[in-house]
Amino acid sequence: MKHSTFFWFFLPTGLAMLLFILLPLISVILQSVHTPHEAVLVTVENCGPFGCKKETTIDQDATRILREAEPLGRFVGFDIYFDRAHLAVAEVRQAWISSESWGVFFDNLGNLPFYRAMAFTLTFTFTVTPILIVFGLMIALGVNAISEKIKGLVIFVSLLPMIVTPLIGSLILFWMIDSRGILGNAIQWLAADPDLSLKASTGLTWVMLIVYGVWHSAPFAFVVFYAGLQTLPMDQIESARIDGASRWEQVRYVIIPHLMPLITFVALIQLMDNFRVFEPIVGFNAAAHATSLSWIIFNDLGGETRQLSAAATSSMLTIFGVAILLSPVLWRTWQDFKGKS
Amino acid sequence: MSSVANRYPVHLKVLIYGFIILWVIMAAFPFFWTLWGSFKVELDFFSIADWTNALTGRNTFDTYGSSFTDTGYKGAWIQEEFWRAAINTSIVCFFVVCTSLTIGTLGGYALSRSGYRYTFWLLITALIFRAMPPITLVSGYLLPFFEWNLWGILPTTIIVLVAINQPFTLWMLHSFFQSIPKELDESAKVDGCTQFQAFRYVIIPVMWPGVITTGLFSFLLAYNDFAVTSMLLSDENRTMVPKIAAFLGTTYTEGNVMFAVAAVVSATAPLFVLVMFFQRRIVSGLTAGAVKG
Known part of the structure; x- marks a missing residue:
């Protein structure tokens, strides 16, 4: 294809991505190093019959003119990155010096919003991803073994938790798990504790969100693994069986190695997707016990104040995290590309 | 493929079907429960007294004379x-x-x-x-x-x-x-x-x-x-x-x-x-x- 033809074919989509992904990204970077102008103060000396006194007032006009002239605000470099709401360098150093043990140090870190969100985001990402892979694999092996007649129905039902809007899915579970809902009731009955509330404890809230995460993402792993199982080399299974491999050994030494590329694929995709966990926190109304990086951004942007600079800085830190998770994928794609050409 | 499935021993088959049924319930039950409950009043959907109220809709019956009500839908679609x-x-x-x-x-x-x-x-x-x-x-x-x-x-x-x-x-x-x-x-x-x-x-x-x-x-x-x-x-x-x-x-x-x-x-x-x-x-x-x- 000629360069000019390619250009015209690619123009609309390229333009859309340029204007609404790349430029906003640059704008986010710029915002993260700017902060809104402070009000312009003027000091006026008022002299009356009882002597002169100095008064400091906000010069409304000058403030407005300054804010309109430079809507981005004033340049502050990396100050916002290091402030208390983000990396909190000073507070971390203070905690490091004053804490006698690791436990106290981490407790102190837990009081800083960014590290609190980071703790939940990382815990969520690195517990949900392995569990959903194992769970998805179990479902795929199970569905592969059941009668053809009901397979279609089982696959249909399995897709539901994944397809449904995350916010709606978490709300549905949230209402069931409410202490007056059916699951909440059942758990109270099982634990023989009528006052047990999943919403009141941080630990149980985290478990609840992780269970939701697995419930929501396991179908994706299932579908991918199930497709992989359809291309299973039957002769290898056959020979393993002749060699006396038990069913578990067949799964361990034939099926899992065959699915390994797919397992890597699902793991990489899910690490990135779980890192952006957000809707369940809103749906489960769990912000008091668990916050995530995306939730911090959303929280800064919402409400009357709309702290754009703070949100932009959180965005940059989130993108940085995603970039770390994405790097193995990029490395693999690059290797593939070099192999082809 | 069915010949392969037939070769599973009985206990394994029970295990597999048990697990799949459990998963199907996990995946589908929340939706049907919420669908069913959406035609009830709040006291039934969130039943403190007795969880079977959510199934039978006793409070819904007391309020509207029927076990099902569309007040939730009316409220959401028309009022809100x-x-x-x-x-x-x-x-x-x-x-x-x-x-x-x-x-x-x-x-x-x-x-x-x-x-x-x-x-x-x-x-x-x-x-x-x-x-x-x-x-x-x-x-x-x-x-x-x-x-x-x-x-x-x-x-x-x-x-x-x-x-x-x-x-x-x-x-x-x-x-x-x-x-x-x-x-x-x-x-x-x-x-x-x-x-x-x-x-x-x-x-x-x-x-x-x-x-x-x-x-x-x-x-x-x-x-x-x-x-x-x-x-x-x-x-x-x-x-x-x-x-x-x-x-x-x-x-x-x-x-x-x-x-x-x-x-x-x-x-x-x-x-x-x-x-x-x-x-x-x-x-x-x-x-x-x-x-x-």
């Missing part, structure tokens, strides 16, 4: 004007799917047919864009949209969603077009067609399976989005998902939780229908990326 949100969602989804497929098809086709090195870098850029959570871009949108008075209206949101959708659409259609033999449009060009004519008369007639699958995922993205729509739309232009989120704040205090429950069920229903009709396509779309990579 959920119909407005439903219309907004339809508009947003329709235009997002149409626009992103149109420009995505052209771009994906070009990427699959050009052998130059820059196609690789464009695809890598698209992959990076795909990995960024959409919410990280929102603070970049707000300032210019406020400045130019574009904030709060549907067209802005549609274009933003189209753009966010593009990286995924490009990857999906790129790999789909690569599975269409190059000889097809090459021969058309030998016969004197321009590249666009070859695309128009040779590729378009055979591309629909891939395009429909991609369209389904574009639809899901637009339909399910919460972060972007709730930040970029004004109150009266809200789509269904942010509208439901807005319900939560007000209804919990007013005791109208059932409005939110009814709205949630209403918003889930189209997705059920979608999965029912397009199950095969969704499965093939999910696996297309995986099996290739």
